[in-house]
Amino acid sequence: MRVRFAPSPTGFLHIGNARTAIINYLIAKKYGADYILRVEDTDMERSTKESEKSIMEDLKWLGIEWSEGPDVGGDCGPYRQSERFDIYKTYSEKLIADGKAYYCYCSSEEIEDMRADAAATGRTSTYNGRCRNLSEADRQKFISEGRKPTIRFRIEENQQIIIDDLIKDKVIFNSDNIGGDFIIVRSDGVPVYNYIVVIDDLLMKVTHVIRGEDHLSNTPKQILIAEALGFERPVYAHMALVMGDDKKKLSKRHGITSVALYREEGYLSEALVNYISMLGWASASGEEILKLEDIISQIDLDNLAKSAAVFDFKKLKWMNANYIRAYDENLIYKMLLPFLEKAGFKIESYDEAYLKKVILFSRNYCELLSDIGRHAEIFLTNELEVDGETADLLKSEPGQIIIKCAGDVLDQLNDDNYADDFVNVVKDRTGLKGKNLFMPCRAVISGRMHGPDLADTMKILGRGKCAERIKYFGGKYLAK
RNA sequence: GUCCCCUUCGUUUAGUGGUCUAGGACAUCGGGUUUUCAUCUCGACAACAGGGGUUCGAACCCCCUAGGGGAUGCCA
Numbered sequence: 032m033r034v035r036f037a038p039s040p041t042g043f044l045h046i047g048n049a050r051t052a053i054i055n056y057l058i059a060k061k062y063g064a065d066y067i068l069r070v071e072d073t074d075m076e077r078s079t080k081e082s083e084k085s086i087m088e089d090l091k092w093l094g095i096e097w098s099e100g101p102d103v104g105g106d107c108g109p110y111r112q113s114e115r116f117d118i119y120k121t122y123s124e125k126l127i128a129d130g131k132a133y134y135c136y137c138s139s140e141e142i143e144d145m146r147a148d149a150a151a152t153g154r155t156s157t158y159n160g161r162c163r164n165l166s167e168a169d170r171q172k173f174i175s176e177g178r179k180p181t182i183r184f185r186i187e188e189n190q191q192i193i194i195d196d197l198i199k200d201k202v203i204f205n206s207d208n209i210g211g212d213f214i215i216v217r218s219d220g221v222p223v224y225n226y227i228v229v230i231d232d233l234l235m236k237v238t239h240v241i242r243g244e245d246h247l248s249n250t251p252k253q254i255l256i257a258e259a260l261g262f263e264r265p266v267y268a269h270m271a272l273v274m275g276d277d278k279k280k281l282s283k284r285h286g287i288t289s290v291a292l293y294r295e296e297g298y299l300s301e302a303l304v305n306y307i308s309m310l311g312w313a314s315a316s317g318e319e320i321l322k323l324e325d326i327i328s329q330i331d332l333d334n335l336a337k338s339a340a341v342f343d344f345k346k347l348k349w350m351n352a353n354y355i356r357a358y359d360e361n362l363i364y365k366m367l368l369p370f371l372e373k374a375g376f377k378i379e380s381y382d383e384a385y386l387k388k389v390i391l392f393s394r395n396y397c398e399l400l401s402d403i404g405r406h407a408e409i410f411l412t413n414e415l416e417v418d419g420e421t422a423d424l425l426k427s428e429p430g431q432i433i434i435k436c437a438g439d440v441l442d443q444l445n446d447d448n449y450a451d452d453f454v455n456v457v458k459d460r461t462g463l464k465g466k467n468l469f470m471p472c473r474a475v476i477s478g479r480m481h482g483p484d485l486a487d488t489m490k491i492l493g494r495g496k497c498a499e500r501i502k503y504f505g506g507k508y509l510a511k
Numbered sequence: 512g513u514c515c516c517c518u519u520c521g522u523u524u525a526g527u528g529g530u531c532u533a534g535g536a537c538a539u540c541g542g543g544u545u546u547u548c549a550u551c552u553c554g555a556c557a558a559c560a561g562g563g564g565u566u567c568g569a570a571c572c573c574c575c576u577a578g579g580g581g582a583u584g585c586c587a
Contacts, residue, residue: 039587074586208514217585224587248582313524317535338517346537469546481548
């Protein structure tokens, strides 16, 4: 079994394509198939090397490995379509020689007119077939006019094309309904996707074509080409598309759709892969947070949903938070450091053991890796800025009372119980209770009204830092 | 317009003729825990698109309608 992922390098790897790449990967892993990466860069105007590079980086980040591709080579290369033009040319010539394709001298403008005419008359194919059976004289006339021909594939009338799709089951097309003779080679000699995909899949020995359902209506064309060339066709599996919350095909206006942006925002690749796998699929047990190997063992083409799924950013976030909390300590620590730096913290200025303790504690409060700064701040910044509400609290009567005695209380407690007993001793000392007790205690240590458990916070900070905090806030907010 | 695909809670799914007064997860709302927020936990709300068949019986099979999506490119 051999599968492929064939992106066109015209932008970033997008969630929809990532899903195709991921499903192909999961299936490949499940069945021990080869995974081919093929770059479909025949749109010369839009294809860029940078895009190719970033797509490969994103795939790697997702954990996808390919056994053949433009970077690693393989027996069926080259793996960029732009490097295979000679191959395609041989087949084009063969199709023309066999009468299965022909030169078309119609200009783009003339095609435009035909399109309008087809719409007006209700004709199902845009092309009106003018060059289908051109006389040699007409041909010479067009050539002398300097027209550069395209090559069109000749579609036989009233042919039934049956696709036994692994996801959609049986889909039947009639050759009269697929748009008429279509262009397989442009007038500049560059062949077109719908045509060369067939050649590449055959030459690269792809057995299973797993792709988005937007390609389903291209499939009859490809099958016809395969037949004309005498090729055996691959098995097809067309996956339902991923939609935005307005049920339109997921695109930029729905928010972040490029994989690279997810990485930057602090999503874990494992969470993204897990979530994307669950789009259109569910495990037998109903569990949703699954190890990759469990997904691989359970997922299959015939249990993927036929209907499109809306991408739910909130659920992805929830899943990401779960992954952050459960992740291996050393690994998540290393992953979180750059996000902390990006948030403006100089990580080399902290004691490593302390920093690690802070990060591993704070990660429990993060939905995204990029949340780490916000949560670690109370441990890493000594001279904390406070918001207006917290400042008011510290300036209020209970705030003042607590600021005054907090230092003493801390001194009086010993190392074993300073964190756990702090609030209670303040309570005994001041007679305050409830919110008036707890909130100022929290504020005088963390500078915040909300946050992790106060005793935990104090333990992480350590006794010395707690004392410094009390002093600092005292100096700042205690009325003279 | 035409062709193709699809249609279970707001979202994602379970469900393959009786076990369905339709199950889980996210979201939302409420209770508990946390004298905070989050986590955790308990609970509530909430769906078979509509209409016809077939059948003793239909979310499940068939047909029609409606809605959504995709394609209809010298894009992929």
